[in-house]
Amino acid sequence: MAAVAQCVRGALRPRYPLLNFSLRTSPRLFCVATQQKSTGQNLEEDQSQSQNEQKVEPSSAEKTLTEEKAKLEEQLKEVTDKYKRALADAENVRQRSQKLVEEAKLYGIQSFCKDLLEVADILEKATESVPKEEIKDENPHLKSLYEGLVMTEVQIQKVFKKHGLLRLNPVGAKFDPYEHEALFHAPMEGKEPGTIALVSKIGYKLHGRTLRPALVGVVKDA
Numbered sequence: 001m002a003a004v005a006q007c008v009r010g011a012l013r014p015r016y017p018l019l020n021f022s023l024r025t026s027p028r029l030f031c032v033a034t035q036q037k038s039t040g041q042n043l044e045e046d047q048s049q050s051q052n053e054q055k056v057e058p059s060s061a062e063k064t065l066t067e068e069k070a071k072l073e074e075q076l077k078e079v080t081d082k083y084k085r086a087l088a089d090a091e092n093v094r095q096r097s098q099k100l101v102e103e104a105k106l107y108g109i110q111s112f113c114k115d116l117l118e119v120a121d122i123l124e125k126a127t128e129s130v131p132k133e134e135i136k137d138e139n140p141h142l143k144s145l146y147e148g149l150v151m152t153e154v155q156i157q158k159v160f161k162k163h164g165l166l167r168l169n170p171v172g173a174k175f176d177p178y179e180h181e182a183l184f185h186a187p188m189e190g191k192e193p194g195t196i197a198l199v200s201k202i203g204y205k206l207h208g209r210t211l212r213p214a215l216v217g218v219v220k221d222a
Contacts, residue, residue: 106164106206106207107206107207107209109163109206110206110211113160113163113165113204113206113211114211114212116156116160117204117211117212119156120153120156120157120160121201121202123149123152123153123156124153124202126149127146127149127150127153130142130145130146130149160204164206164207165204165205165206165211166204166205167202167203167204168180168202168203168204168205168210168213168214169199169202169203169214170196170199170203170214170216171196171197171198171199172195172196173195173196174194174195174196175194175195175196175216175218178210178213179203179205179210179213179214180196180203180213180214180215180216180218181213181214181215181216182216182217182218183200183215183216183217184217184218185217185218185219185220186217186218186219186220187219187220187221188219191219192219193219193220193221194218194219194220195218195219196216196217196218196219197216197217197218197219198216198217199214199215199216199217200215200216200217201214201215202214203215
């Protein structure tokens with residue numbers, strides 16, 4: 001400290017002789033002033049650091065706002081999830097309703113078609129019952145009646161096909177329980193087991209769905 005005072009006196013001697021005298025006579029006074037200045041700076045630094053710490057620590061209001069924000073975000077997430085699920089459910093309902101409407105358009109006539117199948121069966125039986133050897137020019141009435149029955153049968157099958165109703169005549173095909181109804185099982189030579197050897201009644205499908213299964217006889221192992 002004495003060296004500092006000496007340096008200060010040396011620097012201030014030409015310009016401020018009175019101050020030089022004071023420093024020479026009272027070096028302790030300079031040291032005290034220096035210490036007070038240093039202490040004041042330290043106090044200011046401590047106060048500034050304390051204020052910074054107070055700023056860093058969140059207040060109770062900020063904590064409350066943070067908690068409220070977290071609650072609102074959680075509620076928003078829940079509402080968004082419920083909204084998405086509701087949209088998915090509504091879309092599923094719409095698709096099911098649309099499918100029901102389309103099926104109603106396709107299969108709404110199946111009861112009517114079933115009734116017409118009986119008419120088609122009668123026409124088929126009528127044409128099969130006419131002896132082919134009797135259909136001659138010598139029998140013009142029988143010939144005209146037979147040709148009329150055949151034309152009617154052909155026309156009704158065209159109408160059926162137009163509306164998606166198709167015949168099932170599965171002779172020689174594999175037995176399918178979804179399309180055929182077995183009346184009997186019998187061994188037959190030259191026939192593969194599990195195939196259909198006889199069709200007793202023609203079946204029908206409406207737009208790919210079995211409307212009436214064909215009544216068949218199925219070959220079994222001997």
